[in-house]
Each structure stands twice: as C-alpha cells, then as structure tokens.
Amino acid sequence: MKLIFKILLTAVAVVLLAKLLPGITVEGYTTAILVAIVLGLLNLIVRPIVIFLTLPATIVTxxxxxxxxxxxxxxxxxxxxxxxxxxSFWTALLFSILLTILQSIFYAILGQDKEQL
Known part of the structure; x- marks a missing residue:
C-alpha cells in the first residue's frame, strides 16, 4: 500500500512539473504513473550501478x-x-532537482518519512 502511495505522489509531482516547466511533456495521468514506476525501477536497478562506475567523478566533484x-x-x-x-539535458537536470524537492515537500506535508514509504 505504501508503494502505491509513493508512486501516486511521484505521478502527481510529475504532472505538476510538466505543467510548470516548458520542456517537459506528459500526455496524461496514466503516462505520469508509468513515469513514476519507471523512475522508481531505474533508481532501484540502474542508478546504483552507474553511481558505482562513476564514483571517482562523484568524489572529485x-x-x-x-x-x-x-x-x-x-x-x-x-x-x-x-x-x-x-x-534537453538541462531541462532534465532542473526536472530532477525540482522532482526531489517536490517529493520532499509532499512527504513533509503528509507526515511521511521518505524511508517509511
């Protein structure tokens, strides 16, 4: 149940940011939910591998x-x-920063800790 709640919160954040940022387009709410699921899977599977492979660059910066x-x-x-x-890449960078901030705000408003979800 908590996973579904987290996916729905991320989908809401994706829709809000798509309306605010000119370089982001989301066709519908179903697509936003799919984006939330795919981002969750990418952050679970691909991101740790990429972080490990780019550890020297992460340390230097x-x-x-x-x-x-x-x-x-x-x-x-x-x-x-x-x-x-x-x-563009810069739009993706701004989107990722704002998505993280918006998710943190949602969790704070709802009284949920990010690790609990």
Missing amino acids: LGLFLFVINACMILLADNLINGFEVS
Missing part, C-alpha cells in the same frame, strides 16, 4: 556529479516511455 546521474535517469525514462518528453 564532491557529489555534484549525482545531479548529472539523476538527469541521465530522467533522459533514460524519456527514451523508454512514449508520451513523456524531455527537451
């Missing part, structure tokens, strides 16, 4: 390279999902 990895996960989701469009 004092962790700022993790923003690049997050943007790449957004672009990968863009390539995997029809109906979800990201215009």
Whole structure:
C-alpha cells in the first residue's frame, strides 16, 4: 500500500512539473504513473550501478556529479516511455532537482518519512 502511495505522489509531482516547466511533456495521468514506476525501477536497478562506475567523478566533484546521474535517469525514462518528453539535458537536470524537492515537500506535508514509504 505504501508503494502505491509513493508512486501516486511521484505521478502527481510529475504532472505538476510538466505543467510548470516548458520542456517537459506528459500526455496524461496514466503516462505520469508509468513515469513514476519507471523512475522508481531505474533508481532501484540502474542508478546504483552507474553511481558505482562513476564514483571517482562523484568524489572529485564532491557529489555534484549525482545531479548529472539523476538527469541521465530522467533522459533514460524519456527514451523508454512514449508520451513523456524531455527537451534537453538541462531541462532534465532542473526536472530532477525540482522532482526531489517536490517529493520532499509532499512527504513533509503528509507526515511521511521518505524511508517509511
């Protein structure tokens, strides 16, 4: 039940950011839910591998390279999902930062800790 709740919160955040950012397009709510599921799977499976492989770059940049990895996960989701469009790398970077902030706000408002979900 908590997983479904987390997916729905992420989908709401995706829809809100698609309406706010000019370079993001989401065709519908079903696509937003699919984006939330795919991003969750990518962050669960692909992201740890990429972080491990790029550990020297992450250390040299004092962790700022993790923003690049997050943007790449957004672009990968863009390539995997029809109906979800990201215009550029910089839009994906801004989208990933704002998505993280918006999810944190949602969890704080609802009184849910991110680790509990």
